[in-house]
Amino acid sequence: MLRDIRKQYLFSTLDEKSVLKNPFEQFEKWLQEAIESEQLEPTAMVLSTVDDQLQPHSRVVLLKEFTHESFVFYTNYEGHKAQQIAQNNRVSLVFFWPALERQVRIEGKVEKISEVLSNSYFESRPLDSQLGAWTSPQSMVIHSADFLEKQFQYYQQKFGNEVPKPPHWGGYAVKPHAIEFWQGRANRLHDRLLFIKESGDWTISRLAP
Numbered sequence: 001m002l003r004d005i006r007k008q009y010l011f012s013t014l015d016e017k018s019v020l021k022n023p024f025e026q027f028e029k030w031l032q033e034a035i036e037s038e039q040l041e042p043t044a045m046v047l048s049t050v051d052d053q054l055q056p057h058s059r060v061v062l063l064k065e066f067t068h069e070s071f072v073f074y075t076n077y078e079g080h081k082a083q084q085i086a087q088n089n090r091v092s093l094v095f096f097w098p099a100l101e102r103q104v105r106i107e108g109k110v111e112k113i114s115e116v117l118s119n120s121y122f123e124s125r126p127l128d129s130q131l132g133a134w135t136s137p138q139s140m141v142i143h144s145a146d147f148l149e150k151q152f153q154y155y156q157q158k159f160g161n162e163v164p165k166p167p168h169w170g171g172y173a174v175k176p177h178a179i180e181f182w183q184g185r186a187n188r189l190h191d192r193l194l195f196i197k198e199s200g201d202w203t204i205s206r207l208a209p
């Protein structure tokens with residue numbers, strides 16, 4: 001029974017003394033620990049966007065770059081999420097690292113990164129992924145999986161081993177104004193530390209779980 005699935009979170013704690021005062025440094029520490037924990041897809045994050053009817057949409061994307069300013073993912077600039085971002089640049093991200101009993105929630109504004117940066121990342125991708133970016137008209141209705149196979153072969157023949165970045169593909173950078181770190185604790189008395197950016201400085205508060 002679903003109602004009988006229950007877990008005590010005993011792995012770790014997070015408090016105001018030990019948390020790093022810069023939330024990006026704290027994120028970097030937890031991300032590194034998530035990578036070292038060898039759980040599947042530690043860089044996977046749920047990206048939520050909101051459309052012009054105020055309907056939220058969520059999906060997983062991969063964090064590909066992280067600076068002490070922004071969280072970068074790559075995608076098609078013509079798909080649903082891109083259309084929603086063009087209408088409303090406020091987004092949220094959620095990381096869930098079950099092996100560490102941790103969640104990080106991020107809220108902020110998103111913008112396209114430069115073509116130079118997108119090109120540089122695109123060039124580092126394996127050939128198949130580069131071709132995949134040309135192959136898929138992301139979010140469009142297609143009539144069979146076979147369509148994608150044919151598109152893939154078409155672009156493979158067209159470009160050979162030198163695949164340029166499609167103009168409709170690139171990165172977005174999420175610049176946060178709020179980052180919350182959640183550490184599971186015993187008896188559901190979880191730790192939640194919320195960083196909010198106010199006039200350029202980050203303040204920390206503890207929230208009830």
Ligand SMILES: Cc1cc2nc3c(=O)[nH]c(=O)nc-3n(C[C@H](O)[C@H](O)[C@H](O)COP(=O)(O)O)c2cc1C
Binds near residue numbers: 076080082
């Ligand atoms: C583990 C995982 C990683 C993914 N990474 C990406 C990604 O980095 N970029 C991307 O565009 N879609 C990625 N996807 C697919 C998206 O979840 C989504 O299906 C796609 O981007 C289309 O979303 P949209 O129609 O809302 O634009 C990933 C899905 C999963 C499950």
